[in-house]
Amino acid sequence: MAVKIAVLPGDGIGPEIVREAVKVLDVLNSHFALEASYEEASIGGAGFEADGNPYPDATKKLAHASDAVLLGAVGGPQWEGLEKPLRPEAGLLGIREDLGLFANYRPTKVHSQLLDASTLKPEVIDGVDILVVRELVSGIYFGQPRGIEIVDGERRGYNTMAYRESEVRRIARKAFEAARLRSNRVCSVEKANVLEVSELWRSVVVELHQSEFSDVELSHLYVDNAAMQLIRNPKQFDVIVTGNLFGDILSDEASMLTGSIGMLPSASIGEQFAMYEPIHGSAPDIAGQDVANPLATILSVAMMLRFSLARADLAEKVELAVEQVLDSGLRTADLNFAGETPVSCSAMGSAVCAALEALA
Ligand code: IPM
Ligand code: MG
Numbered sequence: 001m002a003v004k005i006a007v008l009p010g011d012g013i014g015p016e017i018v019r020e021a022v023k024v025l026d027v028l029n030s031h032f033a034l035e036a037s038y039e040e041a042s043i044g045g046a047g048f049e050a051d052g053n054p055y056p057d058a059t060k061k062l063a064h065a066s067d068a069v070l071l072g073a074v075g076g077p078q079w080e081g082l083e084k085p086l087r088p089e090a091g092l093l094g095i096r097e098d099l100g101l102f103a104n105y106r107p108t109k110v111h112s113q114l115l116d117a118s119t120l121k122p123e124v125i126d127g128v129d130i131l132v133v134r135e136l137v138s139g140i141y142f143g144q145p146r147g148i149e150i151v152d153g154e155r156r157g158y159n160t161m162a163y164r165e166s167e168v169r170r171i172a173r174k175a176f177e178a179a180r181l182r183s184n185r186v187c188s189v190e191k192a193n194v195l196e197v198s199e200l201w202r203s204v205v206v207e208l209h210q211s212e213f214s215d216v217e218l219s220h221l222y223v224d225n226a227a228m229q230l231i232r233n234p235k236q237f238d239v240i241v242t243g244n245l246f247g248d249i250l251s252d253e254a255s256m257l258t259g260s261i262g263m264l265p266s267a268s269i270g271e272q273f274a275m276y277e278p279i280h281g282s283a284p285d286i287a288g289q290d291v292a293n294p295l296a297t298i299l300s301v302a303m304m305l306r307f308s309l310a311r312a313d314l315a316e317k318v319e320l321a322v323e324q325v326l327d328s329g330l331r332t333a334d335l336n337f338a339g340e341t342p343v344s345c346s347a348m349g350s351a352v353c354a355a356l357e358a359l360a
Helices: 014-032 044-050 056-065 086-097 113-117 165-182 196-212 223-232 244-258 295-307 312-327 345-358
Strands: 005-012 036-040 068-073 103-109 129-135 146-149 154-158 185-190 218-220 237-243 267-270 274-278
Touching: 005 014, 005 044, 005 056, 014 036, 014 237, 014 295, 014 312, 036 312, 044 056, 044 086, 056 086, 068 086, 068 267, 068 295, 103 165, 103 244, 103 345, 113 312, 129 165, 129 244, 165 185, 165 196, 165 237, 185 223, 196 218, 218 223, 218 345, 223 237, 223 244, 237 244, 274 295, 295 312, 295 345, 312 345
Parallel strands: 005 036, 005 068, 068 274, 129 237, 185 218, 185 237
Antiparallel strands: 103 129, 103 267, 146 154, 267 274
């Protein structure tokens, strides 16, 4: 069955890492009979440069007409002075909202070959396998009112953290469903000791658990404690479900258990659409140097194959190819702690492609 993928490289290292992911898709087409076609469009700072809009209409149209979206990264210092709706981040938040991508899956799996790449002790992280399920289109990122106003002659900035119970229920449902396919444990993270929005979050999660998911083990942590527990004993976690802001913070923290944020893929899923992107940013400091790690983007393709293209068989092949390349000792600069010569972004991508071809 032919599938269409919208490819949105974005800014900074986005184009380099996406190029490697597309090379992997090419191998899946040529050697594994995946019938994927791709079309590129701009987003973020690139969207602003091309169209004056970080989420151009043409990109929106393409995303709506595709089976899945593959995104690199957005952002860069040259756009920081723009007004908020024109900044690259507004493009990313815009596409998430427009496509209704409420469920953001961020798996953190420690690759045994990379145990030494983490700043934590190997025995603490060996075997870590956590899935952060982050609510992505509501909460304080989108809540109204928001702004900066003048009060008593000084500026006052404010945002609103708000969740409707239906929004909590749908993300909690995704977390419980995911847990059933893993180790069957969900930890819901909020700040119910202080915030009303979290009090509601917790009661909705408890209600859903009692009515439909009582077979899943449910626990609750305040976000400050969760941040601490992630470092103290990360193996206690299976699925973590949390709101937009807490999920943003905890998923970056969880990523460092693996040694490099350059390894972590993500999937953002809605009722109708899905988008796949590495969880790291655009890394403008190393952009254009062919030194970035493309594995998070390549592993995002694996998530796409599994969730959007119904090709779990090919997802496994891509993941296996990545493992084999790591086994062979290849490391991009972010993973290279032994002092060997790191490989380039394109060499890493080519190595995964070669490993994949050998699996055909
Ligand atoms: C992420 C990023 C984004 C977010 C930024 C770039 C807007 O940090 O995907 O985690 O905060 O969601
Ligand atoms: Mg983030």
